[in-house]
Amino acid sequence: MAPSNNHFAAIRAKKRKADAANPKPKADPTAAVVARAEPKPLRKKEQRVGNLDWKNIVLPSEFGFDEDGGLLELDEVEGVDVVYADGKVSFQVREQDEEDGAIKPPKAKKQKKSKALPVVEEDESPFPAEDLSVFETEEQLEEPAAEEESVLEETKEEPAAPAPEKKAKKAKGKKRAEETPVAAPEAVEEDFDVERDLPNWSTFPLASPLYRALAELKFDKPTAIQERSLSVEIGATPFVEPPYVSKPEDEAEEEAEEEWGGIAEDDSAATAATTSAEPYVSVFPEEPAPSTEPISTDRDVVGVAQTGSGKTLAYGLPILSYILSHPPTPSTVGEPVTRLAALILAPTRELALQVRAAISEVAIRTNALLPDELQDPNKNAPRKRVRGQHVSVVALTGGMSVEKQKRQLSRGADILVATPGRLWDLIGEDDSLARQIKNIKFLVIDEADRMIENGHFAELESIVRLTRRKGEEDEEDEYVDDFTTAVSSASKVDTLESRPDMRTFVFSATMSKDLQRNLKKRGRRYKPGQPEDGMSSLDDLLLKLDFRDPDPEIIDLSPEGGLVDTLKECKVECMLPEKDVHLYHFLLRYPGRTIVFLSSIDGIRRLHPLLVLLGLNIVQLHSGMQQRARLKSLDRFKSSDNAILLATDVAARGLDIPSVSHVVHYQLPRSADVYVHRSGRTARAGKEGLALQLVAPEEKQMQRLLMASLGKDVDLPELPADYSILDALKQRIELAKKIESGQHKATKEAHDDNWLRQAAEAMEIDVDSDMDLSDGENSGNKNSRKKKKSKQANVTRMRAELQALLDKPLMMRGISGKYITTRGRVGFVDQLVEGTGHSTILGIEASTALEDLPKAKKRPSKK
Numbered sequence: 001m002a003p004s005n006n007h008f009a010a011i012r013a014k015k016r017k018a019d020a021a022n023p024k025p026k027a028d029p030t031a032a033v034v035a036r037a038e039p040k041p042l043r044k045k046e047q048r049v050g051n052l053d054w055k056n057i058v059l060p061s062e063f064g065f066d067e068d069g070g071l072l073e074l075d076e077v078e079g080v081d082v083v084y085a086d087g088k089v090s091f092q093v094r095e096q097d098e099e100d101g102a103i104k105p106p107k108a109k110k111q112k113k114s115k116a117l118p119v120v121e122e123d124e125s126p127f128p129a130e131d132l133s134v135f136e137t138e139e140q141l142e143e144p145a146a147e148e149e150s151v152l153e154e155t156k157e158e159p160a161a162p163a164p165e166k167k168a169k170k171a172k173g174k175k176r177a178e179e180t181p182v183a184a185p186e187a188v189e190e191d192f193d194v195e196r197d198l199p200n201w202s203t204f205p206l207a208s209p210l211y212r213a214l215a216e217l218k219f220d221k222p223t224a225i226q227e228r229s230l231s232v233e234i235g236a237t238p239f240v241e242p243p244y245v246s247k248p249e250d251e252a253e254e255e256a257e258e259e260w261g262g263i264a265e266d267d268s269a270a271t272a273a274t275t276s277a278e279p280y281v282s283v284f285p286e287e288p289a290p291s292t293e294p295i296s297t298d299r300d301v302v303g304v305a306q307t308g309s310g311k312t313l314a315y316g317l318p319i320l321s322y323i324l325s326h327p328p329t330p331s332t333v334g335e336p337v338t339r340l341a342a343l344i345l346a347p348t349r350e351l352a353l354q355v356r357a358a359i360s361e362v363a364i365r366t367n368a369l370l371p372d373e374l375q376d377p378n379k380n381a382p383r384k385r386v387r388g389q390h391v392s393v394v395a396l397t398g399g400m401s402v403e404k405q406k407r408q409l410s411r412g413a414d415i416l417v418a419t420p421g422r423l424w425d426l427i428g429e430d431d432s433l434a435r436q437i438k439n440i441k442f443l444v445i446d447e448a449d450r451m452i453e454n455g456h457f458a459e460l461e462s463i464v465r466l467t468r469r470k471g472e473e474d475e476e477d478e479y480v481d482d483f484t485t486a487v488s489s490a491s492k493v494d495t496l497e498s499r500p501d502m503r504t505f506v507f508s509a510t511m512s513k514d515l516q517r518n519l520k521k522r523g524r525r526y527k528p529g530q531p532e533d534g535m536s537s538l539d540d541l542l543l544k545l546d547f548r549d550p551d552p553e554i555i556d557l558s559p560e561g562g563l564v565d566t567l568k569e570c571k572v573e574c575m576l577p578e579k580d581v582h583l584y585h586f587l588l589r590y591p592g593r594t595i596v597f598l599s600s601i602d603g604i605r606r607l608h609p610l611l612v613l614l615g616l617n618i619v620q621l622h623s624g625m626q627q628r629a630r631l632k633s634l635d636r637f638k639s640s641d642n643a644i645l646l647a648t649d650v651a652a653r654g655l656d657i658p659s660v661s662h663v664v665h666y667q668l669p670r671s672a673d674v675y676v677h678r679s680g681r682t683a684r685a686g687k688e689g690l691a692l693q694l695v696a697p698e699e700k701q702m703q704r705l706l707m708a709s710l711g712k713d714v715d716l717p718e719l720p721a722d723y724s725i726l727d728a729l730k731q732r733i734e735l736a737k738k739i740e741s742g743q744h745k746a747t748k749e750a751h752d753d754n755w756l757r758q759a760a761e762a763m764e765i766d767v768d769s770d771m772d773l774s775d776g777e778n779s780g781n782k783n784s785r786k787k788k789k790s791k792q793a794n795v796t797r798m799r800a801e802l803q804a805l806l807d808k809p810l811m812m813r814g815i816s817g818k819y820i821t822t823r824g825r826v827g828f829v830d831q832l833v834e835g836t837g838h839s840t841i842l843g844i845e846a847s848t849a850l851e852d853l854p855k856a857k858k859r860p861s862k863k
């Protein structure tokens with residue numbers, strides 16, 4: 001109901017009455033004069049666009065790849081005049097507010113020094129709903145905003161945003177939060193107790209905020225690789241053996257068994273501090289902790305474990321734990337804070353972004369949630385966190401804005417996740433980045449074996465070189481390639497010492513036993529660039545890593561053959577040209593998130609339009625696509641339960657997309673490792689999944705070799721096909737192929753015509769009379785226009801025909817479209833009544849591929 005005029009009149013009368021009761025203090029006329037006299041003349045200074053105070057806009061999707069909801073980069077800048085003069089554009093900022101290119105806000109009140117880590121800016125928070133306005137007023141909060149600003153000032157003298165801007169942003173952030181459903185972190189009990197609430201993690205001496213984060217993520221217990229590697233990386237009750245034990249092996253084993261579970265009776269005796277920060281808990285409590293040579297948990301780890309087993313946190317947790325318990329402090333007054341603690345190198349852009357997201361996901365949850373009374377009363381709104389103490393994780397990958405990455409770096413990062421190419425480019429431009437890398441505490445090489453394959457070996461080698469200690473390099477310097485020499489001598493960082501206590505973690509799902517053995521031989525001298533016989537480039541790279549640990553711990557939990565236990569494999573044998581129809585059948589018959597791997601980009605370019613015409617929810621991912629399109633594809637794939645991703649091996653490694661039900665190998669990969677990684681996109685984190693191979697007769701030999709190298713002595717079960725509908729599917733595919741070819745020709749002709757026309761125009765030639773290019777009424781090319789029109793009409797007709805076929809339900813043999821009978825297919829009526837039938841194929845039960853899978857047959861042994 002609209003309010004009436006009387007209603008407003010009543011409100012006005014009420015207000016007049018209230019004003020009369022509480023008269024406002026009259027404005028002091030002299031104050032006005034003073035105020036008018038105050039403003040300084042507004043001088044402006046021109047600034048380069050890269051030096052403006054760009055601010056990143058809050059990202060709507062919490063941890064997705066495409067964090068800007070489709071826009072890869074969205075920054076804003078305020079207080080800048082864009083001036084057009086003499087055909088040039090310049091950017092002007094007020095001079096009294098500008099310092100070092102940034103707009104300086106009113107100085108924040110200096111607070112007592114906080115031990116909190118430097119904060120990322122409010123707009124970098126993955127929790128867009130953080131309403132920080134309450135912070136200025138609520139005394140009970142642990143981390144008042146002003147205090148954080150003092151940390152900022154202290155560390156980088158980076159100014160906080162001026163108050164009015166801040167307010168506007170908060171409002172914006174709030175609005176966005178209301179619009180965008182964000183996975184709200186679930187509150188963890190106020191009286192959270194690690195021993196009681198998270199017993200499986202409590203044996204690991206992690207920084208305490210991490211337990212809360214793990215509880216919020218509902219990661220109740222560590223995965224096997226996490227358990228094994230954490231016990232080496234940070235020390236814990238199980239698995240740790242004191243290095244000074246000189247007893248026979250079986251005796252030691254006996255003792256270990258007695259103490260198993262091992263919680264020593266006397267905890268204090270069991271705790272041997274290795275470094276002051278990282279307590280070591282021995283399983284042998286009666287052994288006194290050595291005082292002169294403490295047991296080191298500063299171990300280096302090479303971890304090999306199946307796909308989807310949680311390797312990211314196996315190395316991410318010790319890093320976060322270290323950062324949270326070692327807040328950066330400036331060493332000397334005036335010196336910049338050395339903040340970068342870890343460098344994680346990943347082979348692909350998508351993987352680097354995903355690793356950043358996975359670590360940030362934990363990092364952000366190390367912040368406490370606001371108390372209930374300060375939460376938004378709107379129940380659907382995401383819960384908010386106390387601002388501050390964010391650990392900043394920055395991704396440096398190709399295909400994204402360099403300027404933005406530089407700005408993120410300049411704000412300070414605790415963890416860098418990078419692809420080698422982009423990182424090396426940035427190091428080349430910025431000596432301070434190289435210096436920071438020399439000082440990192442953790443170097444991680446993720447998916448090590450893939451890293452060397454993707455064309456950035458030189459960069460990777462050079463980055464690794466930065467982390468080597470001096471003595472380790474000297475002998476090799478004469479072998480350093482020109483590229484490395486040029487960059488490092490130009491940057492003059494070569495003279496700096498790299499950190500003596502840096503720790504190295506190398507992780508992958510596949511790593512040959514030979515390689516693991518080679519790592520053990522690292523002590524030997526070797527000449528770079530001259531790999532020894534039988535050494536792969538990966539051996540070469542890993543031997544170049546300067547493990548500080550004389551005996552890096554190798555944890556190999558990879559199952560026989562490398563595939564996950566929860567993965568079921570099967571095959572469909574068919575002729576090469578039939579692969580499309582079998583794929584289409586599988587996709588229709590077994591809906592669910594599916595990745596189809598092809599060996600070539602051309603294959604994807606052919607198949608993609610076909611499946612689109614058939615009405616499937618298809619996206620593609622390959623290296624021929626722009627980065628932005630690649631990330632968008634992944635986002636689209638993740639956002640639908642029934643999407644299909646056609647991909648090359650660029651998507652084979654590391655991508656952690658939740659609930660992928662099937663992986664289809666449209667063509668088999670040539671190496672067993674790639675097969676393992678591809679298949680590992682499904683059956684992750686303990687879930688079941690299915691890998692289907694489409695095998696043509698000419699591929700059978702290769703398939704056999706592949707299976708043999710995976711140690712499989714069974715014939716994969718053949719997934720049954722519903723032959724009665726294959727004909728109908730074939731008909732659809734044939735038609736779709738014709739349409740695609742018709743469309744392709746038309747586009748190509750139009751393109752060629754256009755090109756010719758443009759070329760002719762450039763040469764001032766009249767083409768209409770000689771060539772088939774005219775649309776003009778009087779040209780003599782009516783025939784050709786007619787042809788074109790008829791081709792177009794043909795495509796239109798075929799499209800309508802295909803639509804009619806797609807609209808017609810697919811029916812199993814024996815099912816009548818006219819009469820509902822129980823003949824032919826027993827139970828069809830029941831299915832209709834109970835709704836248990838398949839959604840697109842009438843007459844069959846809705847079942848999963850895993851349910852339909854026959855048992856694998858043992859291959860007859862060769863005589």
Ligand SMILES: Nc1ncnc2c1ncn2[C@@H]1O[C@H](COP(=O)(O)OP(=O)(O)OP(=O)(O)O)[C@@H](O)[C@H]1O
Nearest residue numbers: 219221222223307308309310311312509654656685
């Ligand atoms: N302790 C845990 N409990 C439950 N889930 C976990 C745990 N740790 C990690 N996960 C989840 O398991 C999934 C797989 O983790 P991750 O991507 O680290 O696997 P991975 O071993 O690196 O796989 P790949 O070899 O394919 O790269 C992720 O979705 C992650 O959130």
